[in-house]
Amino acid sequence: MKSPLEAPEKQIAEETSTKSAGRTDSSRRTAGEPEKPSASVIDTSRMSKGQREALELAEASRDPLDDRGSFASNLFIGRYDFGRIYPFPEQSAEDRAAGDPFLQKLETYLRDHVDPDEIDRTGEIPPENFAGLAEIGAFGIKVPKQYGGLGLSQSNYGRAAVLLGSWDGNVAALVSAHQSIGVAQPLLLFGTEEQKRKYLPRVAGGEISAFALTETHAGSDPATMSLRAEPTPDGSEFVLNGEKLWCTNGVKAGVLVVMARTPPKMVNGKERKQITAFIVDVATPGLEITYRCRFMGLRALYNAVVKFTDVRVPRENIISKEGAGLKVALTTLNTGRLTLPAACVGVSKRLLEISRKWAGERIQWGVPIGKHAAIAGKIAEMAGDVFAMEAMTFLTSSLLDRKSGDLRIETAMCKMWATEMTWRIADEAMQVRGGRGYETAASLAGRGEPPISVERFLRDCRVNMIFEGSSEIMRLFIAREALDPHLKVGGAIFNTQLPMSERVKAVFSSGKFYAGWYPRQWLPGSAGKIDNLHPNLAKHVNYAARASKRLARGLFHAMARFGPKLDREQLLLSRFVGVATELFAISATCSFAQWKIDHSDPPQADREQGGAARDEVLSLAEYFCRSACLRIEHHFADTNNNVDRRGYELTQELLAGKHESLRRGMV
């Protein structure tokens, strides 16, 4: 499967391992070894105080990536290991069967008892829906049975999110915020047995939970968090004071996960901020829900401003340990944010179906609008994207279920790509439906047309690119992980905070590494021999293998050109992230397509009908891969030819108050 031209796994692991210069991973420190500066692979000396604090806190909370990396992380170092995702890691028949009864109940319940347009109109989810969803177990899907949940896998949870997304964004957000980021997920990852026994049965049974991280001045940058948790003199309790903003489910919640600042710690003579995660009962005296926020979409979101005045929380309610709050939040999100792409699969399937039907029914200029190339092009894009979104999301879910290593890059790519594609799909579906896309369901029904709510889906899905890590932050997060092998090997060279001896050592060790690695990135590459992959798919997989080397070279050239200032080149980095994400999408799509061909019903062996099923799968997968390939070429072209610098300068002029004419002529 692996090209003979590629370095063996062990070599890559050794060459990029933490043994190399600039090693900082705190988790690998031996007992008694002093803690090195948190971000010694990154030179923070020329950063502003705010930037440095944000970065140091993020670095201190970051778990090092496994040396073997993951399929997606390895794309950035030119290592294309299709064998890690092929054959498609299908959900086992047993696991599927375990989820089927619940999924059947959920589907029936949504269809019969949840009215999404009414929920959107009133801005309320009826109390009977809370009770009904609790009764079928929808609030404890992944919570193990011994704690009162259904004990289902990530894949089955993802299937539930598809159903929810395809029906109602408000209920999807309620259920997802409750268990993907609310109390269940961090407790499953970090909770003590006692905490699990106390809280999981409550939340699995339907007591709503929420996750409170954001504050007025702390959005993407948690280092600026101000909610304080001061220990009492005997240390048995913490007293919380401050305010949290935009806490989804806060209005209905019985229990919250709250991130708070605890007293700072001295690290290498410098004060380091500490963030700690607490489980907080909403009934605790001093905790108030002071405001319900309302939004463009998700109008029935129970989103709150939560005020804390001398709220006393026992020490045993700390999740993990004091100071580990950001790590708890980031790790929770690493898995938790996979629910959003699954819900996006549901939204996109619904919008594709609406568009497909309308494009066949609506006659204009003598033919159905789907016969006009401008509309046909939109629907083909939607179809390809839906197929790829499903492939990426369920591939990653399945790998998570198999505990196949560290998947933070895959989940971040799924979140970023699926939320952006879904927004594009919603926008195009509105265009396909024309005026009816913009009209509300109630208005359509009022004049006798089917109540199809494209505008509701469009309003509801927009926020997906903002919460649980905005698209910009996802790109930075992926870029940081992508640069990790290079930072470990060569980052120390540019780090003026390190002693000169260490920097000189890094020149030699990185020189040795790059002398072997760099020329390999120029050798022609392919994915090697892949058993039983249809030749039409193999073509795209081989393209991805070659493009991965091109990506690795491009990233290396950028590092050589910009050195420690590369982190400021956000637009350039975002193109590399864009290339890698599309390569992941192509690869997942091809693996998924082959699995579909092999499992088509009737199977491929049944010549005529099996052939038809195969051709359908190939048509979708090939369209997607070609389209993704064009986007990749576009990204590559833009790395060399862009207006980034000029655009940056223009914005600084605008921020400084210049170009006054642009502000004239408004009311």
Ligand SMILES: Cc1cc2nc3c(=O)[nH]c(=O)nc-3n(C[C@H](O)[C@H](O)[C@H](O)COP(=O)(O)OP(=O)(O)OC[C@H]3O[C@@H](n4cnc5c(N)ncnc54)[C@H](O)[C@@H]3O)c2cc1C
């Ligand atoms: C409907 C809704 C529900 C929410 N639910 C929850 C919840 O349950 N719990 C919770 O804790 N929070 C929640 N949030 C908050 C959400 O997570 C934040 O909105 C998000 O983290 C972004 O923060 P911000 O809105 O303050 O934007 P800012 O951080 O102010 O960012 C503004 C813009 O600048 C960009 N940006 C910021 N920093 C950088 C950078 N370094 N480089 C490049 N670009 C940057 C951002 O991507 C964004 O586009 C919710 C928000 C909404 C709208």
